[in-house]
Amino acid sequence: MKLSTSRLVILLLSCLIFGFGIMKGQTAEASITASGSTYTVTSGDDLFNLLTNNKNYWSSQNVPPTDLTIKVANTITLPGYDVSLYSGLTNVKVDFQQHQFYAGSYVASRVLIPRTSSAQLTVANVNNTSNATTNQVTGAPNSAGTGTTTAYLSTYYGMLFSSDFGLSAGTTSCAAQVTYDNVVYNMPNNLVYNQPLCTYFVPINFTGKNKIVTAVSGQQVGEIANLKVSSGTTEIIGGDGSSGLAGGMFYPYYNNLNQADFPIDVAKGATLTLTNKDARAPMFAFIGIANSVTINNQGTLNLNATSAQTTLFGSGTKGVTLNASAQANTNISTAGAAFSNDMGTTKFIGNFADQSRTVLSSATSVFKNSSAWKNNSSLNVTAGAKIAAYSGGTQTGGLTDSSSHYIPVTFNGGSMAQGFLKPSAPSTTDDYTGLEPADSKFNAAGSTVNSNDLTNANNKGLLISAELLGTDLGAVDQYKWDYNIADLSEQPTLLPRTTGNDLYFRVIDTRSTTPSFSVMASYTPAETQPFTMWFKNDQSAVQLSPTDQTVLSADQMTADNGVYTKTFDENAGLLIKASIAARAGSYTGKVVWTLVDGVH
Incomplete structure (x- = not known):
């Protein structure tokens, strides 16, 4: 019996009417109105005034609230200059309320965050969208909000907040943070100065x-010190198929934070999707100071690269560590090698927790090197982790570009490696479930096996798992018996199914070399019936009832590389027992199959 759920989505629409007034102790300028800790602006000049105090809005008699919300009431243009964040600000949310904003200068128009700042800043509800092929815009509102001007769709320095790149190398810690909340920045064409993420340190x-x-020419999508997704869904796409990105999709500038380590953090329940469409630039490379990369995935992480000439991590990368937590989904899909000796230090460490699900798929090879992977490189697999790997360009076991370029795999719990000769590239770890493996190897807990010894070198696909899974239990939606009462015997007799459909059972058990599982069955009649339901297995038969009973065990099935099968023709499996005394009629009932661990 298959259970399904439906999702009920209720959309609540609220109509909010804001009354703007001046509270005691607060001042208001022409286009700045205040209501409690919420301030509303109608121009870029006034937004900068609140954020930087460049026109002395704040004073000892007019102190900014600890939690300041600035609502942007309409489309604005940011002033064409840079100015530092006001030191008196603590927590600030700039809510653009789905309005677009322009820049007065494509090499400025930013609020600079000092490296000593601990301000927590949020850019929210942005809708910067354009299919234009040039950065310049005519008829934009001027920064004062008093007329129109020529402005720019984007800048070299990100969205509103940035910092002084010249301080990057000397900055080892920064307590400030910029959060992007419900931001749409869709500029798919080459606008030259078009770098939406640029906070440096x-x-x-x-x-x-x-x-x-x-799509960027001569710049990057981001010069940043980290990537963190605390909640929700974030998707970042860079490039347009040309060789437009300079250095990398993300090109951290002299990043010295976190002891020169670039963290990518995805919280539980959150999703981060990164797609690099550039023809040659890697997804990540580092300029000025080499960085290691540490990926901590507790949610869903998707890394995609569409060109065979690119890799995920390029020059300046001091190795990559991927930590996939329990329940985390990690999906890596690349045209070229995902991890290669293009890194400054050829090193990869993967830690895969119980119940983590990881896809490593490349049209060429997941790992590429000129020799075996060293520098303590290893895939560390906990029992219960599931990894589906695919290397489409080479038949070397599914992971590396050559059998001699192996990477060690350490099993912290017993797991089976199954090889697949020529599968399609998997999109989930379950995509190999219905395929028959070409070979397999069980790897005991505590063992370390080189990747070239996991499966036959002719395989393009590899699955590492330790699971019990019933892929086919009964495999028929309906079973039928159609008999004339006159044809039945006087004594109750087991009667074959008349549909001719075989009963097929298929179970995957990759937890050990000596599987222990059972298939149980129960039968519930829909009405009083003049027959009984039975299950015949080889020479024995058991009468079914609403209570689960064992009908099949692992040792009664055919084993093949962790896959266990059994087929029953119409004369075995489900049978009914009836005699000529049966009352003619149409009867129905329900059989429930249950796969359980152990012998019962």
Whole structure:
């Protein structure tokens, strides 16, 4: 019996009417109105005034609230200059309320965050979208909000907040943070100065639903110190198929934070999707100071690269560590090698927790090197972790570009490696479930096996798992018996199914070399019936009832590389027992199959 659920989505629409007034102790300028800790602006000049105090809005008699919300009431243009964040600000949310904003200068128009700042800044509800093929815009509102001007869709220095890149190398810690919440930045064409993420040494965070799409010539999607998704779904797409990105999709500039380590953090329940469409630039490379990369995935992480000439991590990368937590989904899909000796230090460490699900798929090879992987490189697999790997360009076991370029795999719990000769590239770890493996190897807990010894070198696909899974239990939706009463015997007799459909059972057990599982069955009649339901297995038969009973065990099935099968024709498996005394009629009932661990 298959249970399904439906999701009921209720959309609540609220109509909010804001009354703007001046509270005691607060001042208000022409286009700045205040209501409690919420301030509303109608121009870029006034937004900068609140954020930087460059026109002395704040004073000892007019102190900014600890939690300041700035609502942007309409489309604005940011002033064409840079100015530092006001030191008196603590927590600030700039809510653009789905309005677009322009820049007065494509090499400025930013609020600079000092490296001593601990301000927590949020850019929210942005809708910067354009299919234009040039950066310049005519008829934009001027920064004062008093007329129109020529402005720019984007800048070299990110969205509103940035920092002084010249301080990057000397900054080893920064307590400030910029959070992007429900930001849409969709600039799919080449606008030259079009770098939406540019905070340098200031850490960034994503919440809500964010989508950033940009095709860049001579720049990058981001010069940042980290990537963190605390909640919601964030998707970032860079490149347009040309060789437009300079250095990398993300090109951290002299990043010295976290002891020169670039962290990518995805919280439980959150999703981060990164797609590099550039023809040659890697997804990540580092300029000035080499960085290691540490990926901590507790949610869902998707890394995609569409060109065979690119890799995920390029020059300046001091190795990559991927930590996949329990319940985490990690999906890596590349045209070229995902991890290669293009890194400054050829090193990969993967830690895969129980119940983590990981896809490593490449049209060429997942791992590429000129020799065996060293520098303590290893895939560390906990029992219960599931890894589906695919290397489409080479038949060397599914992981590496050559059998001699192996990477060690350490099993912290017993797991089976199954090889698949020529499968399609998997999109989930379950995509190999219905395929028959070409070979297999069980790897005991505590063992370390080189990747070239996991499966036959002729295989393009590899699955590492330790699971019990019933893929086919009964495999028929309906079973039928159609008999004339006159044809039945006087004594109750087991009667074959008349549909001719075989009963097929298929179970995957990759937990050990000596599987222990049982298939149980129960039968519940829909009405009083003049027959009984039985299950015949070889020479024995058991009468079924609403209570589960064992009908099949692992040792009664055919084993093949962790896959166990059994087929019953119409004369075995489910049978009914009836005699000529049966009352003619149409009867129905329900059989429930249950796969259980152990012998019962």
